[in-house]
Structures are given as C-alpha cells and as structure tokens.
Amino acid sequence: MIDHDEADELLAGYVLGSLTGADADAADRLLDEHVPDCITCRGTLDAFRGVTGELGLVADPLAPPEPLFPRLERELAGGRRRRIPQWGPARMVAGAAAAVLLIGVVGLSLMHDGGSGPSELLTKADLATVTDLARSPGSHVTPVGQAPAGAPSEVEPPAHDELYVMWTGVPTPGTGFTYRLWAVRGDAVTYLGDFLPDNGVVALRIAVDPTTVDHLLITSEPLGSPPSQPVPSLQQAG
Amino acid sequence: MQDTTDDLELHRRLAAGDRSAFDELYRRYAAQAYGLAYRVTGQQMLAQDVVHDAFMALWRAPEAFDERRGSFRTFFLSMVHHRGVDQVRREQRLRARTEKAANLDPLEDEDPADAVAEAGYLSVRRKEVREALTELPAAQRQVLEMAYFDGKTQVQIAEELAIPLGTVKTRTLAAMRKLRTLLAEAP
Numbered sequence: 001m002i003d004h005d006e007a008d009e010l011l012a013g014y015v016l017g018s019l020t021g022a023d024a025d026a027a028d029r030l031l032d033e034h035v036p037d038c039i040t041c042r043g044t045l046d047a048f049r050g051v052t053g054e055l056g057l058v059a060d061p062l063a064p065p066e067p068l069f070p071r072l073e074r075e076l077a078g079g080r081r082r083r084i085p086q087w088g089p090a091r092m093v094a095g096a097a098a099a100v101l102l103i104g105v106v107g108l109s110l111m112h113d114g115g116s117g118p119s120e121l122l123t124k125a126d127l128a129t130v131t132d133l134a135r136s137p138g139s140h141v142t143p144v145g146q147a148p149a150g151a152p153s154e155v156e157p158p159a160h161d162e163l164y165v166m167w168t169g170v171p172t173p174g175t176g177f178t179y180r181l182w183a184v185r186g187d188a189v190t191y192l193g194d195f196l197p198d199n200g201v202v203a204l205r206i207a208v209d210p211t212t213v214d215h216l217l218i219t220s221e222p223l224g225s226p227p228s229q230p231v232p233s234l235q236q237a238g
Numbered sequence: 239m240q241d242t243t244d245d246l247e248l249h250r251r252l253a254a255g256d257r258s259a260f261d262e263l264y265r266r267y268a269a270q271a272y273g274l275a276y277r278v279t280g281q282q283m284l285a286q287d288v289v290h291d292a293f294m295a296l297w298r299a300p301e302a303f304d305e306r307r308g309s310f311r312t313f314f315l316s317m318v319h320h321r322g323v324d325q326v327r328r329e330q331r332l333r334a335r336t337e338k339a340a341n342l343d344p345l346e347d348e349d350p351a352d353a354v355a356e357a358g359y360l361s362v363r364r365k366e367v368r369e370a371l372t373e374l375p376a377a378q379r380q381v382l383e384m385a386y387f388d389g390k391t392q393v394q395i396a397e398e399l400a401i402p403l404g405t406v407k408t409r410t411l412a413a414m415r416k417l418r419t420l421l422a423e424a425p
Contacts, residue, residue, distance in 0.1 A: 017323040053312025061269035138324040
C-alpha cells in the first residue's frame with residue numbers, strides 16, 4: 001500500500017530534479033509501478049510540474065545572446081527529422097549482415113519465425129510514464145524519423161539501460177501489415193520487434209543498451225514476413 | 239490564463255511543421271527561458287545551450303507536450319529548468335551563490351527590458367508567482383530556492399544547512415503543496 005505523503009515527497013523532489021541515490025531509485029520505481037495507475041499521484045505530478053514551470057517566471061527575462069536564433073535557424077533549415085539512411089539494396093544486405101554481429105555483441109534475439117509478435121526486447125509501456133521520462137531531467141528525446149502522421153520519438157532517460165518510443169496519432173498500418181522497429185548502429189541494423197498502435201497510441205519500452213544504438217528506425221512491413229532486412233516503406237530520408 | 243489558447247494554437251501549428259509558429263513561440267518564450275536558464279546555470283554559454291536544446295526538443299518532439307496535463311508555458315519552462323539543472327550537474331559547475339545572478343543584473347549587451355515589454359501577460363503572472371513565493375515560510379522558501387535555482391540536490395541542501403535530509407524533504411513538499419494551492423488560487 002502506497003503512503004501518498006511519502007509518494008508526494010518523492011514526486012516533489014523528482015520534479016525539482018533534486019533526488020539522488022536511493023531516493024532517485026525510489027522515485028523511478030514509483031513512476032514506473034504506481035503513478036501510471038494512480039489518478040491521485042498523476043494529478044500531483046502534473047500539479048507539481050506545473051509549479052516548477054511557474055517558478056521559471058520568477059527569473060527575470062533576459063534577451064538571449066544574438067547568435068542563438070541564427071543557430072536554431074541553421075538547424076531548423078536542415079529539416080525537422082533526424083536523417084535516416086537510405087536503404088539501397090547493397091546497404092540493406094550490409095545492414096542485415098552487420099545486424100548479426102550486433103546481435104552477437106549485445107545478446108539480442110532476432111525473430112526468424114515470421115515476426116508476428118513482439119520480441120522480448122519490446123514491451124508495451126504506459127504513455128504517461130514514457131512522457132514523464134521524456135520530461136525528466138537529463139532525458140534526451142529525439143525523433144525516430146518521418147511518419148505519415150504525428151512524430152514518433154525516441155526517449156533516452158538518464159540512468160536507464162533502456163530506450164522508449166512514444167508515438168501518438170499513429171495510423172493503423174494497412175491490412176496485412178505491421179510496424180517493425182529496428183535499431184541502427186552505423187551500417188548495422190538490428191530487428192527489435194513488431195508492434196501495432198493501440199487506439200492510435202504507441203508507447204514501447206526497448207530493452208537495449210542505449211549506447212549500442214545510433215538511432216531507431218520504424219518500417220511498415222507485411223505481417224509475418226521474416227525480419228531479415230528493413231523495407232523502407234515508412235521511414236526514409238527525404 | 240491569458241494567451242493559453244494562443245499558445246495551444248501555436249503548438250498545434252508547430253506540431254504540423256509550421257516554422258512561423260516556432261518563431262512566434264521563440265519570440266514569446268526565449269527571453270524567459272534564457273533568464274531562467276541563466277539563473278540556474280549562471281553561465282551564458284550553458285544557458286544558451288539549454289535554451290537551444292529546449293527549443294530544438296520542442297521542434298523535434300512536439301508531442302511531448304500534452305495540453306491535458308498543463309499549460310504550454312509551464313511545460314516549456316519546466317523543460318528548460320530540468321535541462322538547466324542537468325547542465326549544472328553534468329558540467330559539475332555548481333557555483334557559490336555569490337557567483338550567481340541572484341540579483342539578475344542584465345548581462346553586458348543584453349536588455350531584459352525589451353523582453354519584458356514583449357511579454358506583458360507573463361509579467362502579470364510573474365508578479366503572482368513571486369508573491370506566492372513570499373508567502374512561504376522562510377525555511378521552506380530557502381530549501382525550495384536552493385533546489386530550484388541553485389540546482390542542488392536534497393543531500394547537498396541538507397549538508398549545507400546542517401539539517402537532516404528528512405527535514406529537507408518535508409520542507410520541500412510543504413513548499414510545493416503550498417505553491418500549488420496559491421498558484422491555483424491566483425486570479
């Protein structure tokens with residue numbers, strides 16, 4: 001049974017980014033195991049987060065340094081999404097071959113049985129939890145790539161040995177198709193698992209070491225097809 | 239809150255890839271974000287990086303904001319604060335209070351007056367938040383400010399104030415709860 005005073009204490013420290021050690025671990029457990037299903041705690045978390053946003057107004061505004069906006073403009077001009085490699089046949093073959101090496105290194109299990117279900121690497125997560133992780137101090141959120149709707153994001157929370165994906169407004173893939181998630185490192189491509197949106201929402205926990213992944217790739221492929229190589233039907237460089 | 243609707247509309251346009259919406263959100267919040275980031279990090283370059291990263295994160299992953307969970311303003315400033323604290327920790331550059339911009343004097347070549355002039359509704363809310371902060375008992379306010387503006391951990395605060403860690407936790411929670419109530423009551 002959760003003591004909500006204790007939970008609130010952790011949530012207050014968590015939103016301020018002031019927890020360390022055992023308290024930080026306890027907050028992580030609270031956020032993973034309790035908050036997603038507790039309306040009271042979710043309300044408290046949102047309210048405390050609102051307070052931290054409001055406290056930002058206490059600081060007097062300062063005109064940002066001149067170079068900041070041009071710096072942003074340069075990056076925005078480069079496109080919204082992180083560049084995704086083009087998957088020419090040669091690259092796909094190289095990727096598939098290299099994936100075997102990567103699998104050997106990180107101990108991944110590639111599904112060769114048709115890929116009709118999620119692998120052990122991929123588990124469904126709670127969207128609110130992933131969103132919280134995305135907003136936690138030190139969390140890195142990067143786009144997975146272009147998509148027909150919305151924008152899937154890769155979330156790398158600090159001090160986590162795993163990655164997350166959140167994607168809202170996800171269209172159902174065509175009949176007989178599934179979404180497929182890959183980890184890319186250099187030219188190596190590793191199959192992570194298949195997934196389908198739940199009422200337009202995808203929230204996934206990926207049990208891979210973030211340091212072994214350059215970026216993620218999502219493709220839409222025929223259901224049950226062997227995940228031997230990615231088909232660039234959904235995510236491509238523009 | 240005034241302009242909340244506008245912020246939401248701008249966010250929707252930004253999520254659809256509208257660059258002009260990004261520019262407008264930058265115009266609205268860059269000065270506030272930079273002021274906050276500078277106060278937390280105490281260094282221009284770090285503060286600039288924090289604001290840069292926050293705006294790029296907003297552009298790249300606009301879906302991280304969920305309007306059902308709060309206003310865009312609090313979401314964005316909360317993100318800036320978190321990134322500021324993270325920078326402080328990462329760079330191991332916690333500075334003494336005297337080195338910080340506690341008095342928030344304008345930096346050379348920076349004119350905060352311009353920023354205030356372009357964000358009138360923010361200045362109204364700023365006054366309300368500052369007033370709420372003054373209503374906290376001094377001990378609670380001290381702990382909260384050390385955590386929020388100095389980026390200190392609860393353990394560091396306990397050590398500096400020579401009080402039990404449990405007391406830091408209790409005061410932090412009391413301060414957050416009171417601010418939650420006061421800010422919700424503010425007109």
